[in-house]
Amino acid sequence: MRENLLSKKAACNSHGQDSSYFLGWQEYEKNPYDPITNPKGIIQMGLAENQLSFDLIESWLEAHPNPAGFKRDGASIFRELALFQDYRGFPPFKKALANYMGYLRGNKVRFESNNLVLTAGATSANETLMFCLAGPGEAFLLPTPYYPGFDRDLKWRTGVEIVPIQCSSSNDFKITKAALEEAYQRAKKCNLGVKGVLITNPSNPLGTTTTREELDTLLDFVVAKGIHLISDEIYSGTNFGSPGFISVAEAMIGRDHNVSHRVHIVYSLSKDLGLPGFRVGAIYSKNNSVVDAATKMSSFGLISSHTQYLLSELLSDEQFTRKYTEENRKRLKERHGQLVEGLRNAGVGCLRSNAGLYCWVDMRHLLESKTFEGEMKLWNKMVYEVGLNISPGSSCHCNEPGWFRVCFANMSADTLNVAIRRLKTFIDSGRRSRPPAPAYLVRKKDSHPSGKPTVVSRNGRLEICASG
């Protein structure tokens, strides 16, 4: 098809799916690990899913027949649900979701149903906020490293740009005032109007919760610049260790009205409850104009009433949600510990983390050269020789090569052990055959983020192209 007969959006690759993040998934799809039928296959460690606590939901369903029968107070509400397409959302569901969000924040803040907008997943929530707050020629600042899907969700159809806030391992990738200011100035130099900052708290891919200090810095910054702050809190229920999770909602307590109308929270049940298939996302904002516009836009991606109803029943059972959240955190902590310990035994460290479904693993010492090309080479080995699909830091826009995101909550404990064993074997064999690494490595010019090599899929294999 002649490309100019379609739109530019259809012809470009801003959908971001040529990124290594997604290509690794494709390789996994071609050769997926199975303990019995394909024990040499690739283990999927690039998927931040929470598969640890389904049994708890299943037991709940077995004990609660109402959702199956579309029943409420003994009567069927099937008809009402089949016809329910009101973009304001199914009231019992919104109420239950708002309460659950409050619970996850220790009930230090209260969420009102009227300020909640339902969307088809966080993917849709983030894109909708972009449409509401910015347009072509404008930008949001995002701290690196960040979730690769943001390139698609925030930029593709909206025309909004992402300008990275460079964070460094030297201070555990924390967001600093200097980095914020630097990013803001860089955007200005490119003639981009900065409309806001977007953070993920807890962070993907770091697995750390944003500190109180960082939150205060961020709030001060957005007030001073007169811009928005979006806090994607999709992992808020996965905080399994100290320090505890502090939501931006909590950090706003005591601040004046000048702040609350510029802060917007994104949430979803895909990670905390492990229900990505149900497409449940939400935007929470005290800014009525944003709520109004986002509500109207949600028409393009409403949540199935079928699902809203099921979840209204589930989340209204506060005893269950408490029990689930505590048990889920416990299991995440155990699994996290298993991975960290296994990595340590293989001589691999990771960023100290207290949340999320993954670790941010430091493999800098395993690079042949401390460049992004070196990172891609190592990644290639990981996928094809070791058989682990992990996500290279460059796909998350990390500005230092050698970091990888490794997921631990989407597989059984046994499979995780297999993965850890494979990694250890690979590293040990590498130590034996390689000369000892020099004390330092010369940094190549193309280690700058703009010089990152690109990865393409050719003839069924991933290949590294010259930096573009």
Added chain:
Amino acid sequence: MELAVELRREPNSPLLSKMATSDGHGENSSYFDGWKAYDCDPFHPTSNPEGVIQLGLAENQLCLDPIQEWIKNNPKASICTEVGVSEFKNIANFQDYHGLRVFREAVAKFMRKVRGGRSDFHPDRIVMSGGATGAAEVIAFCLADPGEAFLVPTPYYPAFDRDLRWRTGIQVLPIQCKSSNHFKITRTALESAYEKAQKANVRVKAVMVANPSNPLGTILDRETLRMLVNFTNGKRIHLICDEIFAGTVFKDPQFVSVSEIVDEDPNCDRSLIHITYSLSKDLGLPGFRVGVVYSYNDTVVRCARRMSSFGLVSSQTQYLLASMLSDDEFTTKLIEEVRRRLSKRHELFTSRLAKVGIQCLESNAGLFCWMDLRRLLKEFTVEGELELWRVIINDVKLNVSPGSSFHCHEPGWFRVCFANMDDETMDVALGRIESFVLRTKEAAVQAKKKKWKQDGLRLSLPRRFEDMATMTSSLMSPHSPLVPATTSALVV
């Protein structure tokens, strides 16, 4: 529907985007005002019998009981039941934007069945979207850039303005259709719309038609479809057919899908042909948000599939419907039953209206009638139409949709829905229409008598039909036995 919310600019509030503060959402249209009036004062047979009856909502509420029965008898289709919960984990975890294979296969099968087995649909071309709303927007994002245009025949579904234009930045330009030939789409009208766009330096990327039509309730005949394919192929532009009402064709002539034209003509460039669909009308399940983009163009399929991330169908819903739509015996019976109930409702509705002299456009599909109230207008303008509409909402207490909200170029047409209420409510609604028309007729007669008395004329014999016919033909329905309204007559 949300009441209009005043956009308050908080002091020192960071600006929202132009898109958020414009009225591209379309909710300031008269189409939605009626809904708001209904929301404030909704009819209920016992608790609010004087309330507004909703005749502005094109929903199919006639076939939910067989679906509910099927769900009750098929507990395995649900991931919440004892027998179905073993699938819970797999389904809840499934977010692949390809969609469940069984779901796509079942939808393809259902689409084929609705078209009487006359076309084949490949499951791999089925792409999910957030309802037909999402499907329309996605196809616009895939085919056109900001500033480019789709041509759409009038009258058309009001929300196309939002769905196709709001966030995409494309334009929607009308192809004028006229009542004189039953609003058929002619080649002349197409050419004229296309040339007008050319003259204005606007690049046309596609023609989009709804077949069956909303609000007309008519289907495109084979000749018109071939003409559309021929025209668009010739101009190297796309043809999009929104077939959301395909399963609501309740009597002959038989529905012809654009897919049949694609299948029958090896010379047509199928890469320019796309279909949007949904289960909201045929099955009456708008709450489940099941939209489909079906394209014969591989690049469009790929692009639409990636965009579907922004509006996937809940896997829980995919799973349930995969099971239901694979039940051949059930779907055959259901499709038949939907047609039967719609036909009955349509017949009852149109015949009672005809008895009081209200004609509707001859139709065989959809969940509504296109009602001709031209002779009730005080003046043959949009203002006249809106004035009549306000009377119908405020005094007759019926929410009907004025033709101007569908961009109809002739005032006096109204869309009235008949499938979204039970028999009793329909009876009340029809009774109100009948009373209104009779009151109007009576008022017209009285006003005339008064005028003649004032003019010192004695009552003459009623005008002969031929006299009536010499008045502006557009003011009169040719079969109406009633005296045309004069300016002073419309007092209700």
